[in-house]
Amino acid sequence: MLTRCHPRARAIVALGGVVLMLAGPVRADEPAYDYDLVIRNGRVLDGQGNPWVRADLAIKEGRFARIGHVQGRGRREIDASSHYVSPGWIDMMDQSSEVLLKNGLAENKLRQGVTTAIAGEGGTPVPSAQVADYLSQLQTQGISLNFGTYYGAGQARIEVMGDVAGKPTDAQMTEMKAHVAEAMRAGAMGIATALIYPPYSFQSTEELIELARVAAQYGGIYASHMRDESAKLLDAIGESIEIGEKSGIQVEIFHFKGAYAPGWGKLVPEGGRLIEAARARGVDIAADMYVYPAGGTGLEITVPSWVFEQGLEQAVQRLKDPKIRERLKKEVAAGSQPGWSNLVEAAGGWQGVVLANPFNERYERYRNRSLADIGKQLGKDPADVAWDMVLEALPNRAYALYFMMSEPDIETALRFPWMSIGSDAGAAEKPGEMDAIGLPHPRAYGNAARVIAEYVKKRHVLTLEDAVRKMTSWPATRMRLYDRGAIREGLKADVTIFDYERIDDVASFENSMGSPTGIDYVLVNGQLVIDQGRHTGAKPGSVLRGGGYHGQK
Incomplete structure (x- = not known):
């Protein structure tokens, strides 16, 4: 059925047509995207302990928008057919x-x-x-x-x-x-x-x-x-x-x-x-x-706690005193005391305490060697070596690995x-x-x-x-954190995509800064931060505040 149009309305329609003509038609090479990113055909682990399922994940505006068979297109698409897809x-x-x-x-x-x-x-x-x-x-x-x-x-x-x-x-x-x-x-x-x-x-x-x-x-x-x-x-x-x-x-x-x-x-x-x-x-x-x-912490933990009761400045003076050191060595040999956990004893002796970072060039060559071995090399009691390192590293902390x-x-x-x-x-x-x-x-x-x-x-x-x-x-x-931690529609899209066959932690006590393999893509709040193993430079992370927060998020 035809409807009549008021002359003024016809003018508006005509004007709208001019605007449309000026804007021009949508170009064929600029398709509309339904989602910011789609992860295709991955083995999806929902994070809640369920077995994986084969599925697509569509992400829009930082959240999971659709899970299952996704027909729409993503501005970026990732083929995860050989990977597992889990929450971050x-x-x-x-x-x-x-x-x-x-x-x-x-x-x-x-x-x-x-x-x-x-x-x-x-x-x-x-x-x-x-x-x-x-x-x-x-x-x-x-x-x-x-x-x-x-x-x-x-x-x-x-x-x-x-x-x-x-x-x-x-x-x-x-x-x-x-x-x-x-x-x-x-x-x-x-x-x-x-x-x-x-x-x-x-x-x-x-x-x-x-x-x-x-x-x-x-x-x-x-x-x-x-x-x-x-x-x-x-x-x-x-x-x-x-x-x-x-x-x-x-x-x-x-x-x-x-x-x-x-x-x-x-x-x-x-x-x-x-x-x-x-x-x-x-x-x-x-x-x-x-x-x-092995745990790792400062060498000052090998000093009984009473030494620090009057503050750090007084503790430094006590630790320099040879008579006090003799008392401390007996206490280390005796084991843990109330208020002090003896990590030397826990590691089975100074042989189980390995120098990690002395924060002092004089001791750099002894990295990755036990305090017992360093003591032998220097002709000193390993306790004296440890406590000298503590003092000479100040204001930094000399670190050790404790194989406990x-x-x-x-x-x-x-x-x-x-x-x-x-x-x-x-x-x-x-x-x-x-x-x-x-x-x-x-x-x-x-x-x-x-x-x-x-x-x-x-x-x-x-x-x-x-x-x-x-x-x-x-x-x-x-x-x-009820808005993340699982793969479910509506939750924040933190995602880790990894190749199970290739995943390897790589880092060891001998090569402590080796980067892992097999973790190819990582998303934070829907944005790629690791793309084919490389950091993208993106900073989409959120500061997470506790339930007592009073203010504007």
Whole structure:
């Protein structure tokens, strides 16, 4: 049926026609795209432990738009027919807080499939009053991966009391709680502790419960490098459980391990049973781990904690005193003491402590040699060598590798269903160089890839589906990142695409900065950051803030 058109309307239509004519027809060589990117025909692992399915993934505006058979076209398309496609991997124990301000690319993390990093074992690199600005600066400068952080319970103490031992007064405790609340409102994901290191080791269980109660009010998490991971591991787990029970906070144990040669085969299974019993009665506790038999930390950990009770300046003077050194050597030989975990004993003696980074040219030639061997070479007690290195590296930390764990214990811990994966390593400021903390350990370049290459492919400790779950949906659930961690329509499109046959962690204790192979594509919030094994330079990462955040995201 024809309809009449008002003369004025006819004029408008005519004018519209002129506009259309001026705009010109759509060119045949400029097809319309339905999606930003389509991943075709991959073996899709949803991240929740289900077997893979053959499917396409369509991504639009940073999210999964369609999963299954995708008929529409992508501006960029990837043929994943020979690859597995999984959610991006989450590093639950990262050390990149400072380096991301200098270089946000985090290439060594992304090349091992990591798209999200959770940092803050030692807290934030700024005081509580500056946490909001710190996180905003990261977002403004741009980062290539998603990043969240804890605030340090020890930071709150140091801001109020300095670095000395002692019980806080009621007034000091009130002030410390205020710092925790301030950090939580600024976006911290919870509070973290590093109870093996002075002055953090001076915090009592009661003090930590009080601070945890504050973080819990903001939906925060209590994460801990526990007081002891060696002979007193079970006591340390018990303390973490107590803090969770009495404060009502969720608890995360950092880098779970049985770092004590005399306890191999016993401590890890017993520790697992403790955690499972606590979970059975309603304590929300779990853990993460890295997958290497050696830990890495500063050589100052070989000094009994009482030396640091009056602060670092006094500790330096004590460590220079020959009489005090003689006392310390006897204490090292005697084993762990209350308030101090003896990592020399845990490593089976100085032969198990290997120099990683002396931060002093005089000792460079001794890298990758044990302190026992270096002592023989120099004609000195290895304890004197270690403590000389500590003093001569200041204001840096001299680092060592401590070979304290057994492979069977690593396998046992990996099988715990509540275990996730964390590297205890930072992004490198420059690719192929050491990570942010200056410790040459292969976990900085290979940890996530090694989970699959070593413990799925070679040893068959985990199924591929469960290994991916431990690096995706499970840690996302733990950190309450409900918009990512799984492949499902509407979620953020963090993606790791890898060739199962080629995946290899490469990095070793001899070649700690070797980049993994087989991880060919990585997407963060829908954008390619690793394209055929190369970093694209893109910075689509998001700063992740905790539930207590008050402000504009």
